[in-house]
Amino acid sequence: MGSWAKELSEIHSKHVLTPWSIQKRASGPMIVRGEGSYLYDSEGNRYLDLSAGLVAVNLGHGKKQVVEAIQQQAARLCYASPAFFNDQRALLAQGLSQCAPWPEGARVFFTTGGAEANEDAIKMARMITGRQKILSTYRSFHGSTLGASTLTGEYRRFAGEPGIPGVIHFWGPYPYRSPFFSASEAEETERALRHLELVLLHEDPSRVAAIVVEPVVGSNGVLVPPKGYLDGLREQCLRHGILLIFDEVMTGFGRLGAAFGAARFGVIPDLITFAKGVTSAYVPLGGVLVREGLAATFDEQQLWCGHTYSGHPLAVAAGLGALSAYRDERLFDRAGSIEEWLRRGLRELEKQSPLVGEVRGVGAFFGVELVRDRTTREPLSLWHKPPSPEVRWLQQQLLSRGVYLFCKHNVLLVAPPLTIAEEELQAGIEQLGETLRRLREEPSFDLGRS
Numbered sequence: 001m002g003s004w005a006k007e008l009s010e011i012h013s014k015h016v017l018t019p020w021s022i023q024k025r026a027s028g029p030m031i032v033r034g035e036g037s038y039l040y041d042s043e044g045n046r047y048l049d050l051s052a053g054l055v056a057v058n059l060g061h062g063k064k065q066v067v068e069a070i071q072q073q074a075a076r077l078c079y080a081s082p083a084f085f086n087d088q089r090a091l092l093a094q095g096l097s098q099c100a101p102w103p104e105g106a107r108v109f110f111t112t113g114g115a116e117a118n119e120d121a122i123k124m125a126r127m128i129t130g131r132q133k134i135l136s137t138y139r140s141f142h143g144s145t146l147g148a149s150t151l152t153g154e155y156r157r158f159a160g161e162p163g164i165p166g167v168i169h170f171w172g173p174y175p176y177r178s179p180f181f182s183a184s185e186a187e188e189t190e191r192a193l194r195h196l197e198l199v200l201l202h203e204d205p206s207r208v209a210a211i212v213v214e215p216v217v218g219s220n221g222v223l224v225p226p227k228g229y230l231d232g233l234r235e236q237c238l239r240h241g242i243l244l245i246f247d248e249v250m251t252g253f254g255r256l257g258a259a260f261g262a263a264r265f266g267v268i269p270d271l272i273t274f275a276k277g278v279t280s281a282y283v284p285l286g287g288v289l290v291r292e293g294l295a296a297t298f299d300e301q302q303l304w305c306g307h308t309y310s311g312h313p314l315a316v317a318a319g320l321g322a323l324s325a326y327r328d329e330r331l332f333d334r335a336g337s338i339e340e341w342l343r344r345g346l347r348e349l350e351k352q353s354p355l356v357g358e359v360r361g362v363g364a365f366f367g368v369e370l371v372r373d374r375t376t377r378e379p380l381s382l383w384h385k386p387p388s389p390e391v392r393w394l395q396q397q398l399l400s401r402g403v404y405l406f407c408k409h410n411v412l413l414v415a416p417p418l419t420i421a422e423e424e425l426q427a428g429i430e431q432l433g434e435t436l437r438r439l440r441e442e443p444s445f446d447l448g449r450s
Contacts, residue, residue: 005030005042020156022386029399034061037420039404047399050428051406052417055218055250055365056281059325060417066282069321073314082110082310089311092319096278099259099323100289101268107295109303110287110311114249114275115143117286118151118212120305121271124290125210125243127304128297132165133208135199137172139220142212142247151212154220155384170199172213173226176358176369177377185226193232205240210271215261218250219408222367222415224360230267237270243294244269249286253277254326254418256363257335264363270294280322285315331418335363341422342366342414345429353436355380355447361414368412368432370394372447379410390445394435401431 008030018026029041037060039047052058059066073088080086093108100106109124111117122134136142138153149160150167157163171179173192180191200208215230217223237244246269251261253274258264260272271294275286309315326332339362346359346366357371357379370380370391381388387395391407398405406413412432416425440447 002043008042036060036062037417037424045402047402047404048424048428048431049404050416050425050432051404051413052415053281054276054406055255055413055415056276058253058255058277058331058418059280059322060419063280063282063322063325063419065325065328066280066318066321069317069324070283070314073317077313080313082306082308086311086313086316088313088316088320092316092323093311095320095323096274096287096289100272100291101260101262102291104292106289106291108287108289109305110285110316111275111307112284112309112312112315113143113286114247114273115145115148115286116307117249117273117275117288118142118245118247119145119147121245121273121288122147122151122210122212123305124271124288124294124303125245127301128294129209129241129243131207131209133203134167134210134212135170135196135203135208136167136212137217138169139172139174139217139223140214140247141219142214143249168199168203170196172217172223173229174221174223175226176360186228189226189228189232192226192229193236196233196236200236200240200242205242208240208242210243210245211237212245212247214247214249215251215265215267216256216362216365218365219406219413221369221408221411222361222365222413224362225265230265234267234269243271245271245273247273249273249275250415251365253280253322254332254335254363255365255415257333257339258363259332278322279315279318280325282322283312283315283318284309285312285319329419334418335365337422338364338416338418338420338425341425345426346414349429349433349436352433353440355436355440364415364418366414368414370410370412381410383409390439390447393442393445394439397435397438398431401435403428403431403435405432 031039032042033040039049096108097106136151140153142148142151146160147164149157150163153169173188175185175188182188248260256264272289279285350356350359355370357369372378381391
């Protein structure tokens with residue numbers, strides 16, 4: 001590491017609190033530039049961004065339409081109170097409504113990110129229904145603010161406990177590690193829906209305002225719902241007058257091969273929360289899409305939601321630039337091609353490495369679940385503990401080979417920019433395969449070397 005890069009790293013360690021980290025262990029390259037599918041550090045090293053940051057940079061780095069939209073808006077207007085109307089905000093809301101799955105149309109409430117969007121969505125659900133209870137799944141992540149932490153079903157909610165009242169968790173489907181001891185995907189769907197019905201029975205469905213789910217569970221394993229599950233969830237919500245909220249912070253904007261996961265699975269929720277891909281993460285922006293029939297509630301009733309940066313002019317301009325790029329390059333559809341490349345490359349990896357327990361995914365969103373033993377399915381890193389030495393070694397070795405992959409415990413999230421070239425993706429998968437081979441042979445670990 002050069003002297004200037006070393007000094008920058010020391011400044012960062014001294015003055016920045018790194019998220020989700022024990023600070024003394026926090027480390028990483030000093031990223032200073034991005035272009036296309038690559039990131040560059042302060043020493044000129046290049047890294048293939050195989051997870052699109054945190055499953056967010058759907059357009060890749062440095063997309064011209066978005067950069068120019070930000071520049072032009074910065075020269076014109078950087079801020080106006082959200083109480084004023086704004087041209088860019090209006091046009092982006094119109095564009096997003098046209099992407100929404102409701103024939104009746106939709107309205108948009110803007111936030112600065114996904115956590116705020118999820119909190120505002122449950123506030124709206126409570127205001128619309130007059131009910132208080134909210135259900136969400138255990139293996140989920142909905143943000144790290146207090147309310148979003150309570151919605152979250154995994155261990156990252158603990159620091160926010162006791163959290164907000166009225167949130168109840170239930171188990172969603174996970175065929176590879178079935179919480180229902182199912183022997184098939186069909187059985188998993190049946191048992192998961194029966195479990196939810198039982199939870200609703202004991203919570204009194206007439207008291208439940210909404211059920212919040214990720215159409216594909218994101219950072220908790222890339223769990224694709226088995227056939228019929230989302231349809232069954234929709235049916236239960238309709239039967240009990242419960243609003244269905246899709247958290248599409250990760251799955252929106254082409255990630256699954258459609259504008260939203262709702263369209264990919266053909267299941268229509270009542271509200272959709274979004275963030276990340278709406279600006280390709282260039283500027284913080286999130287929001288709630290509300291179908292018109294529900295949004296009209298607030299024509300006569302006060303909307304008790306508001307933020308200083310709601311629909312920030314610079315952010316919504318970036319969103320308009322991103323929407324233009326998605327449409328001009330037909331990127332909502334491109335994940336179909338990427339899905340073929342990923343399925344082919346990762347399934348070959350599964351054949352080659354005994355450390356790969358399962359490959360699963362849809363569109364440009366795949367998970368590689370790593371295990372110590374395929375028979376017992378013992379995870380390479382436990383979900384309720386810090387990353388294992390083997391996983392930390394794997395991530396560092398990948399970086400040294402010029403590949404960045406977001407790893408949550410024992411699952412690698414392979415979610416490249418929608419603009420990635422097939423040869424770039426193949427090169428990244430080859431590097432992953434070689435690193436897994438070396439991990440199995442690493443003398444520091446006992447991973448069943450032959």
